[in-house]
Amino acid sequence: MKFINYLESISGVSVFPMISLLVFFIFFILVGIKVYMMDSKSLNEIMNLPLQDDEINNPGNLKEN
Amino acid sequence: MELEKYYYDNKIVRNFAYATMLWGLVGMLVGLLAAIQLVWPFMNLELPYTTFGRIRPLHTNAVIFAFVGNGIFTGVYYSLQRLCKARMFNDLLSTINFWGWQLIIVAAAITLPLGMTTGKEYAELEWWIDIAITLLWVVFGINMMGTIIKRREKHLYVAIWFYIATFVTVAVLHIVNSFEIPVNFMKSYSVYAGVQDALVQWWYGHNAVAFFLTTPYLGLMYYFVPKAANRPVYSYRLSIIHFWALIFLYIWAGPHHLLYTALPDWAQSLGTVFSIMLLAPSWGGMINGLLTLRGAWDKVRESIVLKFMVVAVTAYGMATFEGPMLSLKNVNAISHFTDWTVAHVHIGALGWNGFLTFGMLYWLLPKIFKTELYSKKLAGFHFWIGTIGILFYAIPLYWAGFTQSLMWKEFTADGFLKYPNFLETVTQILPMYQLRVVGGAMYLIGVIAMVFNLIKTVKAGNLVANEEAEAPALLKQSHVHNPGEHWHRRIERKPVMLLVLSLIVILIGGVAEMVPTFLVKSNIPTISSVKPYTPLELEGRDIYVREGCYNCHSQMVRPFRSETERYGEYSKAGEFVYDHPFQWGSKRTGPDLHRIGKKYPDSWHFNHMLDPTSMSPGSLMPSYPWLIDDVLNTSDIEKKIQVMQQLGVPYPDGYDKQALADLTAQSKSIASGLANDKINIESDREIIALIAYLQRLGTDIKASHTQTAKQ
Numbered sequence: 043m044k045f046i047n048y049l050e051s052i053s054g055v056s057v058f059p060m061i062s063l064l065v066f067f068i069f070f071i072l073v074g075i076k077v078y079m080m081d082s083k084s085l086n087e088i089m090n091l092p093l094q095d096d097e098i099n100n101p102g103n104l105k106e107n
Numbered sequence: 108m109e110l111e112k113y114y115y116d117n118k119i120v121r122n123f124a125y126a127t128m129l130w131g132l133v134g135m136l137v138g139l140l141a142a143i144q145l146v147w148p149f150m151n152l153e154l155p156y157t158t159f160g161r162i163r164p165l166h167t168n169a170v171i172f173a174f175v176g177n178g179i180f181t182g183v184y185y186s187l188q189r190l191c192k193a194r195m196f197n198d199l200l201s202t203i204n205f206w207g208w209q210l211i212i213v214a215a216a217i218t219l220p221l222g223m224t225t226g227k228e229y230a231e232l233e234w235w236i237d238i239a240i241t242l243l244w245v246v247f248g249i250n251m252m253g254t255i256i257k258r259r260e261k262h263l264y265v266a267i268w269f270y271i272a273t274f275v276t277v278a279v280l281h282i283v284n285s286f287e288i289p290v291n292f293m294k295s296y297s298v299y300a301g302v303q304d305a306l307v308q309w310w311y312g313h314n315a316v317a318f319f320l321t322t323p324y325l326g327l328m329y330y331f332v333p334k335a336a337n338r339p340v341y342s343y344r345l346s347i348i349h350f351w352a353l354i355f356l357y358i359w360a361g362p363h364h365l366l367y368t369a370l371p372d373w374a375q376s377l378g379t380v381f382s383i384m385l386l387a388p389s390w391g392g393m394i395n396g397l398l399t400l401r402g403a404w405d406k407v408r409e410s411i412v413l414k415f416m417v418v419a420v421t422a423y424g425m426a427t428f429e430g431p432m433l434s435l436k437n438v439n440a441i442s443h444f445t446d447w448t449v450a451h452v453h454i455g456a457l458g459w460n461g462f463l464t465f466g467m468l469y470w471l472l473p474k475i476f477k478t479e480l481y482s483k484k485l486a487g488f489h490f491w492i493g494t495i496g497i498l499f500y501a502i503p504l505y506w507a508g509f510t511q512s513l514m515w516k517e518f519t520a521d522g523f524l525k526y527p528n529f530l531e532t533v534t535q536i537l538p539m540y541q542l543r544v545v546g547g548a549m550y551l552i553g554v555i556a557m558v559f560n561l562i563k564t565v566k567a568g569n570l571v572a573n574e575e576a577e578a579p580a581l582l583k584q585s586h587v588h589n590p591g592e593h594w595h596r597r598i599e600r601k602p603v604m605l606l607v608l609s610l611i612v613i614l615i616g617g618v619a620e621m622v623p624t625f626l627v628k629s630n631i632p633t634i635s636s637v638k639p640y641t642p643l644e645l646e647g648r649d650i651y652v653r654e655g656c657y658n659c660h661s662q663m664v665r666p667f668r669s670e671t672e673r674y675g676e677y678s679k680a681g682e683f684v685y686d687h688p689f690q691w692g693s694k695r696t697g698p699d700l701h702r703i704g705k706k707y708p709d710s711w712h713f714n715h716m717l718d719p720t721s722m723s724p725g726s727l728m729p730s731y732p733w734l735i736d737d738v739l740n741t742s743d744i745e746k747k748i749q750v751m752q753q754l755g756v757p758y759p760d761g762y763d764k765q766a767l768a769d770l771t772a773q774s775k776s777i778a779s780g781l782a783n784d785k786i787n788i789e790s791d792r793e794i795i796a797l798i799a800y801l802q803r804l805g806t807d808i809k810a811s812h813t814q815t816a817k818q
Contacts, residue, residue: 077348091262
């Protein structure tokens with residue numbers, strides 16, 4: 043396969059997997075930290091989005107299905 | 108703020124919902140046929156178009172891409188409009204998306220029974236359909252991103268992230284796995300060979316599960332469960348972690364489908380580690396879905412929609428617990444190639460995808476038709492017969508998987524295989540296959556009840572084709588970053604950025620997994636005695652692929668004593684370097700075939716293909732009488748050799764011109780050999796090519812052994 047030749051010409055390509063593993067861990071830890079720092083007020087607003095269209099457009103349409 | 112008036116497009120949602128039901132019925136009916144064929148082989152009907160090897164890909168493709176695919180579009184087209192407070196970006200694109208997808212399904216339903224297949228599981232469709240899928244997927248992507256961009260709600264709810272990740276990843280998976288060079292309209296060869304092809308295929312296969320059967324349905328879960336329960340999701344924080352962790356981890360896990368194979372060890376371990384880690388986000392998502400019902404469990408008693416959804420999310424939890432367990436090498440040694448895998452995927456397909464779809468349809472269709480469900484009682488019947496059907500399907504197959512695996516591995520006190528005849532391990536589990544038919548039939552009856560119920564519902568109501576809604580326009584300034592605002596919410600407001608980030612995330616995993624295998628030559632040790640197939644063997648191999656033999660036979664002897672005793676030397680990576688595509692298979696309904704070459708005389712294969720039970724009484728294998736009647740089509744052999752040369756298979760220069768002569772000579776010698784055994788057959792028949800291929804399988808390495816012995 044021809045594209046192997048292109049990849050082979052990258053020097054130090056073997057370090058790529060290591061880098062991606064590190065990127066993963068750092069990203070994941072950052073997401074974890076940041077998520078716990080989010081303020082709950084706006085979270086509440088976002089999580090109610092799916093329920094909004096009923097309230098806005100069909101008031102009184104919130105009966106059980 | 109001034110309110111803008113706009114209309115939701117419900118017609119497209121209705122169309123996709125109808126298609127979901129139609130293809131669900133078709134896919135499950137074909138699945139039932141496949142299950143019946145495994146109990147009563149005469150149900151293969153002795154027709155090429157209806158043999159198990161062609162019916163099973165039809166079933167998997169129909170259920171995954173037609174039933175679940177249309178289910179995804181139904182849910183996305185409904186929820187995306189509401190979450191974005193906007194009509195779909197472009198009605199024409201919606202229509203193209205709908206009809207294009209149905210056309211692709213019809214093309215698949217015609218080509219697969221005709222034996223037009225690439226021979227790669229869950230990616231069997233030929234090159235021109237692959238191109239059509241790519242174009243169609245782009246149409247869907249433009250329509251979705253366009254809707255998101257013109258939305259009237261600044262935040263992107265978590266369901267939409269899952270949709271975006273689905274779009275991006277399925278595109279990447281499909282394109283990377285579908286690189287193939289056409290020989291003609293009906294036939295192409297994968298550009299990858301052997302181990303590389305296996306790795307790419309299972310990177311695709313696993314992530315098709317992840318990004319076609321899981322992430323879009325998680326998006327639907329995050330929308331429709333809160334809708335049906337009328338309360339917000341349990342934890343939005345958890346959903347953020349769920350999303351990023353899931354898409355990050357899933358993409359790495361593919362190699363767990365290839366444990367103990369000729370795949371390099373490091374890749375196998377990588378797959379296992381990431382599969383175990385996947386348990387965390389998967390269960391995080393399941394818990395988030397179930398806890399949405401906190402304090403409202405009483406509603407589950409009343410609402411049929413919630414009943415379906417609770418079972419769906421529970422099945423998701425079960426399947427995603429089982430998945431990581433199956434990826435442990437010691438568990439996989441038992442489960443792989445058995446019906447355990449089949450049971451596992453059906454917990455996912457019947458439970459998670461099926462039941463979530465049913466819940467969504469029961470909720471959605473009455474809604475857009477402004478009416479009540481025709482019969483709650485009938486829906487209750489569907490729920491119970493479906494749930495019991497899943498149990499009747501899965502439990503016998505778990506049992507069958509364990510039984511067969513234990514029988515394969517059992518040795519006598521003297522150190523011989525206790526069940527040396529593979530067939531003993533098949534007839535033993537036949538009752539389990541019968542129970543599976545019962546389970547599948549129950550599930551299908553439930554679906555028929557649902558379709559009847561929903562048709563009645565729809566007839567009683569009127570479609571609100573364009574549903575009126577109002578919302579203020581999204582102010583430009585809301586895109587400006589407010590100091591102190593959380594960074595992730597900024598991402599949430601920028602769909603394109605979310606798309607690019609998801610792309611980067613999944614590419615990292617894919618690159619890390621595959622680049623080293625492509626690069627490092629030592630990963631695939633070459634074996635000097637392994638030679639390209641002769642033209643006749645190549646044609647025979649194409650017949651092997653066409654008939655879908657890989658659906659029941661593996662070509663991968665794992666390095667276990669129980670397997671080397673039964674089949675012979677374990678398979679080496681270097682033996683597959685000319686296999687475009689690889690044919691390792693994933694299930695042993697019949698025995699492994701990698702060392703079948705030269706094990707039996709040609710006449711055995713001839714009789715066995717004509718009537719398997721003549722050689723193996725009690726065999727479940729279909730008969731292949733047409734291979735004996737049909738003349739081998741050799742018109743493409745030149746082109747086939749050229750394509751192989753293009754892919755790096757070392758045929759000498761100009762060999763394409765000589766190929767036909769070599770083919771004829773080899774087929775004559777096989778035919779005359781058969782004549783010695785009193786089998787008179789013309790040398791130009793398909794069976795001759797297939798015998799040539801089967802007799803070649805796994806024999807190259809034996810040549811190297813004899814050479815070493817001579818030295």
